[in-house]
Amino acid sequence: MSRPQFDPATYDAQLAEKAARLVELLAPFEAPEPEVFDSPREHYRLRTEFRLWREDGQRHYAMFEQGDKHTPILIDEFPIASRRINELMPQLKAAWQASETLSFKLFQVEFLTTLSGDALITLAYHRPLNDVWQVEAEGLAAKLGVSIVGRSKGKRIVIGRDYVTEQLTVAGRVFSYRQPEGAFTQPNGEVCQKMLNWAYDVLGERTDDLLELYCGNGNFTLPLATRVPKVLATEISKSSVNAALANLDDNGIDNVTLVRLSAEELTQALNEVRPFRRLAGIDLKSYNFGNVFVDPPRAGMDPDTCELTRRFERILYISCNPETLAANIAQLQDTHRIERCALFDQFPYTHHMESGVLLVRR
Template sequence: MLPWQTDPENYAHLFAQKCDDVETSMHSLALPEAERFSSPSESYRVRAEFRVWHDGDEINYVMFDPANPRTPVVIEDFVPALAPIRTLMPRLLEYLKPRPVLRRKLFQAEFMATTTGELLVTLIYHRPLDDAWEEEARVLAREFAISLVGRSRKQKRVIGQDFVVDEFFVDGRCYRYRQYEQSFVQPNAPINEAMLNWALRQGKSCSGDLLELYCGNGNFTLPLASSFSNVIATELSKSGTRAALENLRDNSVENVEVVRLSAEEVSEAMSGVREFRRLAALPKPLADYDLRTVFVDPPRAGLDPATLDCVRQYETMLYVSCNPKTLKSNIEALANSHGVTRYALFDQFPYTAHIESAVLLQRR
């Protein structure tokens, strides 16, 4: 299905079929039976992005079919989005139509919402944004009680704040997360909460200190920290590192050290190939940590050979994957040293072929 197409009445069947297909593709690995976590059939996405299509006095949100990229498809209601986004979308268009300062050369609209009702809108233009734009944009933000970001080439104007704060309940505790506009966030709020709870359940059975690769904004870091004495969380992105540090501070999590390193650099540091000044800021030498558990949530390409060699040293590995094919390849590469003891499937992307997988691997 295309991004705007849904079929709530048949969701349960579609989800079961997708899980069956993934488990069949993994059959040769002899994995344990997968726990399956379904999504709500609608109103689950925390963000939505649309081109803004101008046709005379009319403007509409549109998306495009990759098979027919020149024909815009008007989106009147984006069913996957959280309720605050769906409610605001038509109201915002009606507000913009009679206001040329706000609508002129408006190219794209991006929405980010939270489960608690916060809403951030980013409007992207093919023209510079002046003080007249900002004056009207402030009125718009007050009208709808939202934060607003205006973007154009080499320009960003923020009205309110450029992030929202969402809440997820994990093992009875509420964690608050800053989610910045145009930064990666887990797209499906209910499924993210299910993933966090699953990961923490597995973390409670692990030992030693934790090394986390690709920590992002600290999404998994915060709850997992409660199961370990010390955590070293690594992330290459400057914005991700900043958000992780802010989220750790806001949630009073004090046993985590965030280091801005890539997975490849971590591998080099752990093997002694290179020394990194950024590691000098740790409270004690890297060798003095009791790192026996590693958590990874890599990009779709999975773990590269050097990172596989690095994680192979750990007793326990928690691996969250957005690509079953690369997950399978990585499990096969680790088969001589580690076996899968827990397996779960999470429907981050209903009505698509994509699914999030998670496994717990233990040293043989």
């Protein structure tokens, strides 16, 4: 696949290349034709990070080619980022240009926005932050209508909230999500919404329970929990666990038990290799698991976790790396077959793709 470039006129051809690549990877497993979910051509990315580059006495937003930290690409607008980010970029730049307090040793800016219009800006400094900085930052936050997080070595100052609130609609119901600063969230909100609706449809209305591994902030947990009697969900990141618990509470979802364990640790617990204090009071044998949902990191599932999923009648797998997805399916293909698959174009104009498969027992 040739290196993609940002050019909306070539988007359809680039998406077709990705679909062909996914078909090629899943061909050994006799997968059906993938359902393809496209992205907005512009203004699709809800979060982004810029280094600042000093030139002609001023700091400018800058990005760098991979592997080259010395040749900045100076930018004033960023068409792949959300319209809200593009609105905020010149306003923030004007603010730091007018204030030595805000600009002194400022080296990085991060924007986190949502489809529902919420915004948070993180300002990172190579110097301590003091009360004078906080007063100016509070004024800036009020002027821009955003929350601001200031970061310096060993210090973090929050003005407003340290999270944004997103709203995503799945099967006609609006779910509210707290997305914390610094934690992982899906960058393409429109495509994320399509992923959630696909997973909701594929899971279907069930009478058995769901095990979810790598649940993050509850992105999939919330809608999928409405399809089953009970969910046991796991996540290792403490900030993501806290966000997921808040999201469950905010949405009135009370049939989910969330434990802070890695997928590998839960595998050990289900295999009765050793007990875990964080599972105290949870009767794993009381669950009637028929489905497992996994959304692992780019490395995919480790071999033991992959073997664990083999126990389930149905495996719903969302992947950010089709190569490791294919490797995991190769381990499972003797007991499970692909019934449905999909391509979600989370990352237009790049080689990356998000995909999903439903594996059912043969």
